[in-house]
Amino acid sequence: MTPLLDLPSAHAVHTGWRSRPAAQQPAWPDPAALESAVGTLTASAPLVLPRACDLLKSRLAAVARGEAFLVQGGDCAESLDSADTAAVGRTASTLQQLATVFGYMMSLPVVTVARMAGQYAKPRSAGTETRQGVELPVYRGDAVNGHAFTAAARAPDPHRMVRVHRRSGATLLLVRAHCASEQAGPGYALDALRKFAAGAPERARYEALTQEIERAGGFIGTGGGWHTPGELFMSHEGLLLDYESALTRVDTATGRPYATSGHLLWIGERTRLLGGAHVEYFSRISNPVAVKVGPGAEADDLMRLIDRLSPGDEPGRLTLVARMGAGRVREVLPGLVERVAAEGRTVAWVSDPMHGNTIGSPSGHKTRRFDDILDELAGFFEVLLGLGAHPGGVHLEMTGDDVTECVGGGAGIGFADLPERYRSVCDPRLNRDQSLDLAYRLADLLDAVRPPGGVEEARR
Ligand SMILES: O=C[C@H](O)[C@H](O)COP(=O)(O)O
Ligand SMILES: C=C(OP(=O)(O)O)C(=O)O
Numbered sequence: 306m307t308p309l310l311d312l313p314s315a316h317a318v319h320t321g322w323r324s325r326p327a328a329q330q331p332a333w334p335d336p337a338a339l340e341s342a343v344g345t346l347t348a349s350a351p352l353v354l355p356r357a358c359d360l361l362k363s364r365l366a367a368v369a370r371g372e373a374f375l376v377q378g379g380d381c382a383e384s385l386d387s388a389d390t391a392a393v394g395r396t397a398s399t400l401q402q403l404a405t406v407f408g409y410m411m412s413l414p415v416v417t418v419a420r421m422a423g424q425y426a427k428p429r430s431a432g433t434e435t436r437q438g439v440e441l442p443v444y445r446g447d448a449v450n451g452h453a454f455t456a457a458a459r460a461p462d463p464h465r466m467v468r469v470h471r472r473s474g475a476t477l478l479l480v481r482a483h484c485a486s487e488q489a490g491p492g493y494a495l496d497a498l499r500k501f502a503a504g505a506p507e508r509a510r511y512e513a514l515t516q517e518i519e520r521a522g523g524f525i526g527t528g529g530g531w532h533t534p535g536e537l538f539m540s541h542e543g544l545l546l547d548y549e550s551a552l553t554r555v556d557t558a559t560g561r562p563y564a565t566s567g568h569l570l571w572i573g574e575r576t577r578l579l580g581g582a583h584v585e586y587f588s589r590i591s592n593p594v595a596v597k598v599g600p601g602a603e604a605d606d607l608m609r610l611i612d613r614l615s616p617g618d619e620p621g622r623l624t625l626v627a628r629m630g631a632g633r634v635r636e637v638l639p640g641l642v643e644r645v646a647a648e649g650r651t652v653a654w655v656s657d658p659m660h661g662n663t664i665g666s667p668s669g670h671k672t673r674r675f676d677d678i679l680d681e682l683a684g685f686f687e688v689l690l691g692l693g694a695h696p697g698g699v700h701l702e703m704t705g706d707d708v709t710e711c712v713g714g715g716a717g718i719g720f721a722d723l724p725e726r727y728r729s730v731c732d733p734r735l736n737r738d739q740s741l742d743l744a745y746r747l748a749d750l751l752d753a754v755r756p757p758g759g760v761e762e763a764r765r
C-alpha cells in the first residue's frame with residue numbers, strides 16, 4: 306500500500322498533531338536521525354490492514370452493545386532484546402484460556418486482543434532516574450532508549466522505532482503461526498485449564514468450575530474461548546506520534562486513514578489531554594481506539610473527549626478503560642458511567658485493574674497485590690451491573706510465563722520472592738497462574754455480585 310503523504314486527508318493526519326502539545330515524547334537528540342527513521346518507516350509495509358481493523362471494530366461494537374466481552378492483555382513493555390520467541394505463543398495461549406473462562410462466566414463470545422507487536426513505548430511519571438547520585442534520562446521503552454542504566458543506553462535513538470517495526474512484523478508472523486496451529490484449537494485451552502485446576506491450591510472449586518466450562522462445551526458456538534477460532538488482534542499504546550504518524554496509511558478503497566501499526570491503539574492516562582497532540586492524531590484515524598480513564602477524570606472532560614474521538618457515536622469505535630485503583634473504583638466510576646449513559650453515548654467500558662494498584666516492594670521493585678487487582682475488578686463489575694450497564698471486558702498486564710512480579714495469588718508469591726524471576730522492564734505482570742486465578746476467583750465472586758436474575762437480567 307502506498308503511503309499517501311501527498312493526499313489532503315493524510316496530510317492532516319501527519320501534520321495536525323504537530324501544532325499541539327505532545328506529552329511524553331522523547332527528546333530526540335539528532336533531528337537528522339529522526340528524519341531518517343521516519344523516512345524509513347514511511348516507506349515500510351503496514352503491519353495490519355484496514356479491513357482487519359474494521360473487523361475488530363465490529364467485534365468491539367458487540368462489546369459496546371453488551372453482546373460480547375473483551376479480554377485484552379500482554380506485557381507492560383515488550384523487549385527488543387528478548388530471544389524467547391516461544392513466549393509469544395505462551396502469552397497467546399494464556400489469553401485464550403482467559404477467554405475460555407471469561408466467556409463461560411459471561412455466557413458471551415470473547416474478543417481477544419494482545420498487548421503485542423508494538424507495545425514498546427512507555428509514558429513515565431518522571432523524566433529522569435537517579436541511582437547513587439547519578440542522574441540519567443528515564444527508560445521510555447525499547448522504541449526510545451535502552452533499559453541499562455548507562456548514559457549511552459538511555460540516550461533516545463530514533464532508529465529504535467525502525468527496529469520496533471521490524472520486530473513487530475516478526476511477532477505478527479509468530480502469532481499467525483500460533484493461531485493457525487492445533488495449539489489454538491478448541492480442545493487445547495480446556496486441557497490447559499484442567500491441568501491448571503488440578504494443580505491449584507483451591508483444587509476442588511477450580512475443578513468444579515472447569516467441569517462446568519466443559520459441560521457448557523462450545524458455550525458460545527465458537528472455538529476454545531476465541532470469538533472466532535484463532536482470532537487474535539494486536540494493540541498497543543499509541544504514544545510515539547512520530548512512529549504512529551509515519552505508519553499511517555490511507556485505505557484506498559474508502560479514502561480513510563488508518564494507523565497500520567496495530568489493530569487497536571489506546572491513549573494513556575497521561576496523554577489524554579483534550580487539546581493535546583494524541584487526541585488530535587487519534588481523532589483522525591479510523592481504527593477502533595481506547596482511552597485509559599484514571600480516578601481524576603471529570604465527567605465533563607470525558608464527554609468532550611468522547612465528542613472528539615467518537616463524534617459519530619459509531620459503536621466499536623471507542624472503548625473506555627477504567628483504571629481507578631481498588632480503593633477508588635466504587636466511588637469514582639458510577640458518576641462517569643451514568644453520565645455517558647445519560648448522554649446516550651455508545652462506548653464499551655473495560656477494566657484495567659493494574660495501573661491504579663502499583664506499589665513499591667521493600668526490595669525496590671514495582672509490584673501489585675493480586676487481592677487489589679481482584680478487588681478492583683470486582684468493584685468494576687459491581688458498579689456496571691448495579692447501573693444496568695455492561696461490564697465489557699478486562700485489560701491486564703500479564704504473561705504466559707512463570708514470572709514473580711505481582712504478589713499474592715494461589716501460589717502465594719511474597720515480597721521476598723520478587724527478585725527471583727522479575728523480568729519486566731516496566732510494570733509488574735500477572736504470571737500465567739495468577740492470570741487464571743484472577744479469572745476463576747472473579748467467576749466465583751460474580752456468583753455473589755450478580756443480581757438475582759443474573760447478568761442477562763441486569764442488562765435489561
Ligand atoms: O505502564 C507504565 C507505567 O505505569 C508508567 O510507565 C509509569 O511508571 P513510572 O511511575 O514508573 O514512571
Ligand atoms: C501506561 C499504561 O497505562 P496508563 O496510561 O493507564 O497508566 C499502560 O497501560 O502500560
Ligand SMILES: [Mn+2]
Pocket residue numbers: 381660702731732
Ligand atoms: Mn504498564
